[in-house]
Amino acid sequence: MTAQSRGGPPVVEFRRVGLTYPGPPPVAALQACDLRIERGEYVTVVGPSGSGKSTFLNIAGLLDLPTTGSYLLDGIDTSTINDTQRTSLRGMRIGFVFQAFHLLPHRSALENVELAMLYQRVPRRRRRTRAERALHRVGLAHRMDALPTRLSGGERQRVAIARAVASSPSLLLCDEPTGNLDSETAASILNLLDALHHDGMTITVITHDPDVARRGQRTVTIRDGILTDTPRARTAP
Numbered sequence: 001m002t003a004q005s006r007g008g009p010p011v012v013e014f015r016r017v018g019l020t021y022p023g024p025p026p027v028a029a030l031q032a033c034d035l036r037i038e039r040g041e042y043v044t045v046v047g048p049s050g051s052g053k054s055t056f057l058n059i060a061g062l063l064d065l066p067t068t069g070s071y072l073l074d075g076i077d078t079s080t081i082n083d084t085q086r087t088s089l090r091g092m093r094i095g096f097v098f099q100a101f102h103l104l105p106h107r108s109a110l111e112n113v114e115l116a117m118l119y120q121r122v123p124r125r126r127r128r129t130r131a132e133r134a135l136h137r138v139g140l141a142h143r144m145d146a147l148p149t150r151l152s153g154g155e156r157q158r159v160a161i162a163r164a165v166a167s168s169p170s171l172l173l174c175d176e177p178t179g180n181l182d183s184e185t186a187a188s189i190l191n192l193l194d195a196l197h198h199d200g201m202t203i204t205v206i207t208h209d210p211d212v213a214r215r216g217q218r219t220v221t222i223r224d225g226i227l228t229d230t231p232r233a234r235t236a237p
């Protein structure tokens with residue numbers, strides 16, 4: 001079944017989205033961007049330094065509001081909801097993975113995954129079950145009780161990925177997810193993202209690394225705030 005055949009609204013829909021930082025001087029970081037990411041798609045976003053990738057991530061992740069156009073997440077027009085609703089939507093529907101892991105150092109892997117669900121009002125027992133299941137999924141069943149300081153870089157990123165997917169978000173949004181990892185560990189994290197995609201997860205990865213970009217089904221390029229969407233067939237790994 002293709003993503004498109006699953007029906008329903010796209011997970012991400014940018015309609016002429018722009019963001020100008022007020023300055024002075026004002027900076028048009030994104031300009032009139034149109035983009036659709038369908039459920040189950042794996043899209044990578046590339047572009048030179050300063051092109052607007054972080055601005056894109058901030059808007060797609062509901063961390064920032066566009067100054068023009070509209071952004072629909074799962075068909076919900078996020079420009080028509082208030083800050084509280086936006087924060088709740090972000091918590092429930094977007095899983096973030098960053099280059100720097102951002103784990104709580106004095107909490108175990110399991111607690112790190114569980115705690116992220118506190119704000120989603122998931123009952124305690126269900127938090128535990130979901131966290132255990134997510135850690136199993138990323139191959140860390142045997143390291144659930146370890147503190148992040150006792151984990152390798154790759155294992156830390158697996159915990160971060162488990163934390164991001166534990167509540168089955170609509171979109172897994174990754175910012176340079178392999179940027180802090182050696183090439184072998186990076187390859188294993190990219191294989192994990194492939195596996196999650198195979199499970200049906202909708203994934204967007206922002207990267208400057210062409211090898212990472214190639215892993216997506218299609219790559220979107222941002223240059224000087226202008227987004228170009230380039231569909232392409234996936235090459236065999």
Ligand SMILES: Nc1ncnc2c1ncn2[C@@H]1O[C@H](COP(=O)(O)OP(=O)(O)OP(=O)(O)O)[C@@H](O)[C@H]1O
Pocket residue numbers: 021022023027028029047048049050051052053054055056
């Ligand atoms: N808070 C801000 N105020 C003013 N200008 C900003 C602000 N944040 C970013 N910019 C500018 O907006 C443009 C896009 O920046 P952005 O951080 O989105 O680029 P990027 O592609 O993520 O860059 P990098 O790869 O170096 O992280 C740049 O010209 C940047 O200088």
